[in-house]
Amino acid sequence: MVTATSSLPQAETKAATKSTQLTREKIRAAWIFLTPMILVLLAVAAWPLIRTIWFGFTDARLSVPGSGEWIGFENYLYWLDYGGGDGEWIGILADPTWWRAVYNTVYFTVIAVSIETVLGLIVALVLNAQFAGRGFVRAAILVPWAIPTIVSAKMWDWMLNDQFGILNDLFMMVGLISAPIAWTSSPDTAMWAVIMVDVWKTTPFMALLILAGMQMLPGDIYEAAKVDGVHPVKVFFKVTLPLIKPAIMVAVIFRMLDSLRIFDLIYVLTPNNVQTVTMSVYARQHLFDFDNFAYGSAASTLLFLIIAGTTILYIYAGRVNLSGDK
């Protein structure tokens, strides 16, 4: 910081004092600037999170004013003793519906994010090529991203309609299916309907992040590969893919965290369908629909822990630098 080069010791000290004073002033200003933001984040993130975790250990119900006694881990797991050695485990961790929700969420996340990564990579490769109208295609793929999730759910709900849906019409015309399918209500296809919409809506995000990674690649590698006569497919797998791996990793993390908490799409597209109840849907049902605020809070806490755990694991395993310090 201090770069006074004067040979006079006195002047040097003076400069140094002035400089530290300036720095101190600057740091004080920095904290003043940061305070409003920190206060808002404490109010909307830290405090509500703490309260949610707290409620998970109580018997709070919205219909019972003043309820909220501490009951320990009973919402999570509790041995209900019938006496005489008889009894059963109750609580979220003993609830098959919860485990079904966990399974649904993980299934959805793995399948949807995998498809999105592959499609995103293809779209990014296409957009990375030179062709007339590239700007148009890039704008076109931004459309699904910009459309509100609720609207895309409704649009697809209509296209997937069992009687009047265009997708059944199209698939039957092509000969893919012989009879109309009730995509969103049939247990076999409900999850795939959700995946279909999610892939449509979020592949653009994936593609744009991967494209940004591609555009940072140095062009001379490709020149060299071309001169050496390396096959383009080989170039892709040996050069491009390893180099854009960090960009893909970041995109996958973002998408995974998003998928693990999916709520709106399922709430609108396949309501009340056991096949597609995810952890967020399960938690909200208990919080507000089943009048089981504490139980729902406990489920929310579990989801929070799962997401936090996944993030840490992924960052650790992928050595992805998210801290932003250069």
Place this chain on the structure above:
Amino acid sequence: MNKSILKQIGLWVLIVIISVYALFPFYYAIITSFKSGSAIFQVTYWPTDFSLANYVGVMQSGHFPRNIFNSILVSFAVVVLSLLLAITASYALARVRFKGRGALLFTILSVSMFPQIAVLAGLFEMVRYLGLYNNLLSLILAYMIFTLPFTVWVLTTFMRDLPIELEEAAIVDGAKPHQIIFKVFMPLMWPALVTTGLLAFIAAWNEFLFALTFVSNDAQRTVPVAIALLSGATEQEIPWGPIMAASVIVTVPLVILVLIFQRRIVAGLTAGAVKG
């Protein structure tokens, strides 16, 4: 020669597939919204009707115009508030070295990854305690949880790249930190502010979970919830025409914004992730 033509054809086939795949659902919503009566139940691939009945219906019935106004109000307030809070905060994070800066940045990034459901119960209690239930202020407050970390993050990466000489010159001239931000940096930051503001606007406009939970009064709802809950005369009868019309109404402004600002949006999206 032959090979490169094949390659060109392959590329163009892909381009057409991608464009049709991306645009078809919205196109189909538009042509559906112009069909009235029983025409809606006829699957057609090309526009056939141009009836405005669904649009007139949705704008005249219920609270839809009011819902649009609510969404605009909430989204604008969220953008202004998060930009105001983020500009000064990101100056401190980008340009001042202080103890705990790394930890603070990391915490902000973690907040942006919070599942919304994890704060839902706590926020609900707070909203009721403050008497903000059924009040749009509850949404403006709650939306800070996802717009603020993102805005701070992107503005910080942007401000970090501004030349240090500018700041040094201003300090030599005796400028105070707030003068540096608003007089020296602000004029240079417009592109970043537009980008982050747009992304925050779209995020607030599209939000569903909080809007569904903190508002139960039809007149106070925002558009995503209004569309999700749009129902027909009977329970079985889903009013697809009006739903598609409403969907088109709330999406067209977004699509126009995206087309105008596509470069900025792409830059902002990737700055939020890759550059960090």
